[in-house]
Amino acid sequence: xxxxxxxxxxxxxxxxxxxxxxxxxxxxxxxxxxxxxxxxxxxxxxxxxxxxxxxxxxxxxxxxxxxxxxxxxxxxxxxxxxxxxxxxxxxxxxxxxxxxxxxxxxxxxxxxxxxxxxxxxxxxxxxxxxxxxxxxxxxxxxxxxxxxxxxxxxxx
Amino acid sequence: xxxxxxxxxxxxxxxxxxxxxxxxxxxxxxxxxxxxxxxxxxxxxxxxxxxxxxxxxxxxxxxxxxxxxxxxxxxxxxxxxxxxxxxxxxxxxxxxxxxxxxxxxxxxxxxxxxxxxxxxxxxxxxxxxxxxxxxxxxxxxxxxxxxxxxxxxxxxxxxxxxxxxxxxxxxxxxxxxxxxxxxxxxxxxxxxxxxxxxxxxxxxxxxxxxxxxxxxxxxxxxxxxxxxxxxxxxxxxxxxxxxxxxxxxxxxxxxxxxxxxxxxxxxxxxxxxxxxxxxxxxxxxxxxxxxxxxxxxxxxxxxxxxxxxxxxxxxxxxxxxxxxxxxxxxxxxxxxxxxxxxxxxxxxxxxxxxxxxxxxxxxxxxxxxxxxxxxxxxxxxxxxxxxxxxxxxxxxxxxxxxxxxxxxxxxxxxxxxxx
Numbered sequence: 001x002x003x004x005x006x007x008x009x010x011x012x013x014x015x016x017x018x019x020x021x022x023x024x025x026x027x028x029x030x031x032x033x034x035x036x037x038x039x040x041x042x043x044x045x046x047x048x049x050x051x052x053x054x055x056x057x058x059x060x061x062x063x064x065x066x067x068x069x070x071x072x073x074x075x076x077x078x079x080x081x082x083x084x085x086x087x088x089x090x091x092x093x094x095x096x097x098x099x100x101x102x103x104x105x106x107x108x109x110x111x112x113x114x115x116x117x118x119x120x121x122x123x124x125x126x127x128x129x130x131x132x133x134x135x136x137x138x139x140x141x142x143x144x145x146x147x148x149x150x151x152x153x154x155x156x
Numbered sequence: 157x158x159x160x161x162x163x164x165x166x167x168x169x170x171x172x173x174x175x176x177x178x179x180x181x182x183x184x185x186x187x188x189x190x191x192x193x194x195x196x197x198x199x200x201x202x203x204x205x206x207x208x209x210x211x212x213x214x215x216x217x218x219x220x221x222x223x224x225x226x227x228x229x230x231x232x233x234x235x236x237x238x239x240x241x242x243x244x245x246x247x248x249x250x251x252x253x254x255x256x257x258x259x260x261x262x263x264x265x266x267x268x269x270x271x272x273x274x275x276x277x278x279x280x281x282x283x284x285x286x287x288x289x290x291x292x293x294x295x296x297x298x299x300x301x302x303x304x305x306x307x308x309x310x311x312x313x314x315x316x317x318x319x320x321x322x323x324x325x326x327x328x329x330x331x332x333x334x335x336x337x338x339x340x341x342x343x344x345x346x347x348x349x350x351x352x353x354x355x356x357x358x359x360x361x362x363x364x365x366x367x368x369x370x371x372x373x374x375x376x377x378x379x380x381x382x383x384x385x386x387x388x389x390x391x392x393x394x395x396x397x398x399x400x401x402x403x404x405x406x407x408x409x410x411x412x413x414x415x416x417x418x419x420x421x422x423x424x425x426x427x428x429x430x431x432x433x434x435x436x437x438x439x440x441x442x443x444x445x446x447x448x449x450x451x452x453x454x455x456x457x458x459x460x461x462x463x464x465x466x467x468x469x470x471x472x473x474x475x476x477x478x479x480x481x482x483x484x485x486x487x488x489x490x491x492x493x494x495x496x497x498x499x500x501x502x503x504x505x506x507x508x509x510x511x512x513x514x515x516x517x518x519x520x521x522x523x524x525x526x527x528x529x530x531x532x533x534x535x536x537x538x539x540x541x542x543x544x545x546x547x548x549x550x551x552x553x554x555x556x557x558x559x560x561x562x563x564x565x566x567x568x569x570x571x572x573x574x575x
Binding site for chain 1: 512513518530531538545
């Protein structure tokens with residue numbers, strides 16, 4: 001277990017200077033995520049052009065892994081379609097939880113920096129919180145007209 | 157500079173032979189991530205000395221059978237050991253009678269038992285239960301539940317910025333509607349030693365019964381329930397070198413006699429028929445089902461170990477460790493202690509600028525240093541100090557000054573990685 005695998009330079013950088021940090025008001029889609037174990041709280045805001053994410057921002061507070069992961073997420077999903085985001089979500093899930101993920105790291109770009117997290121099982125939820133929150137925001141937006149009750153995503 | 161020079165042997169001025177004590181704890185002698193383990197998560201759960209582990213093994217290898225049931229030799233041995241353990245606990249806390257010593261699963265179960273069996277039948281709409289703002293969830297939620305069941309109100313005594321329970325506010329809050337005061341003896345999240353004697357004296361004047369959550373107090377200092385003059389005292393085995401899944405509810409005999417059983421089943425009855433069941437006498441009235449026999453026996457072994465070391469010496473040595481830790485931690489730039497009451501148990505809760513406690517915990521673990529990070533089952537305390545979580549180093553008498561220095565070095569390393 002090498003600490004440098006977890007806190008890679010990209011992650012330290014995105015924690016210190018999170019990209020796309022802030023609110024989008026109004027937003028086409030929005031969800032709150034909470035990790036009760038460590039108290040991480042993230043909110044994700046998305047604006048869409050049809051099926052494509054035009055703009056995405058996050059705010060909240062959390063550990064270095066959750067902040068960096070959310071920051072990297074915003075860079076990665078901007079301009080992608082729902083379908084592409086869903087595929088990315090599946091890849092990230094594999095990357096974070098499986099010992100030999102069948103994911104081409106090259107396709108993940110900077111997100112690959114999070115691959116070290118799987119060696120720290122207690123921290124996987126920190127990295128995945130933003131992805132679950134984005135999923136919830138997009139699903140909720142699909143159901144927007146059915147007036148789904150707003151409920152925070154929880155990793156528990 | 158440190159408050160106490162770290163002696164090379166780990167021996168302290170109070171005459172505790174810490175090196176010898178450490179040899180009694182097998183778990184301490186291992187490496188974590190290539191570094192010697194520094195175990196500073198004692199407020200969550202302590203470690204066990206060889207004497208406790210061996211006592212439990214010996215019980216299972218030679219004496220196990222069910223208690224209070226058989227005429228055969230093993231059942232008699234198991235019963236003697238189990239009831240002998242109760243006497244060890246009674247003496248340790250200076251209860252009048254073993255009838256006042258109920259074996260439960262832990263502090264949480266003890267509080268729930270009192271909430272449901274003692275408080276619930278006495279509570280109605282408009283009645284109040286008084287707790288403080290530094291309580292563990294185990295001394296909050298059972299009272300919220302009983303309030304929901306009865307229409308009673310939960311009132312909360314505020315705490316100060318240093319983490320002390322506000323005595324003046326307490327004197328204002330207690331009144332004719334107060335039915336119970338439930339207070340931590342020592343705060344798990346902050347380390348504050350609550351001067352419970354003062355609070356109990358006032359509660360007595362108002363005729364209000366008092367429950368103390370002693371989970372964090374009893375491993376670190378001498379507890380005398382008669383001197384405290386409390387009505388209920390709750391604690392857990394696993395925080396005081398004993399097994400998990402065993403704990404104690406001490407209750408004043410007169411109150412326990414008047415309380416209905418909490419759970420029904422075997423062992424808590426004298427006679428059962430479909431028309432009428434008569435309940436067993438104390439303490440068995442509150443011990444339905446086969447109890448955690450080996451847990452009770454292991455707890456007694458833990459108490460005997462603590463007594464052999466000496467609770468006063470433990471308290472004095474841990475005080476020195478805390479002073480040393482407080483001084484050293486204060487020198488780390490950007491580190492802020494949460495909980496700075498003048499009288500504290502050996503708990504150092506803290507936050508660091510721009511570094512989340514969860515990251516501190518992970519980086520310390522790679523240095524072999526085990527601490528707790530999170531809300532410590534005291535979310536209202538985190539809200540009060542406006543932090544999502546803290547990092548908490550909590551010490552036991554088998555910890556050394558060198559280990560405090562290892563903690564400080566690991567925190568410096570944390571700053572280099574993420575600061």
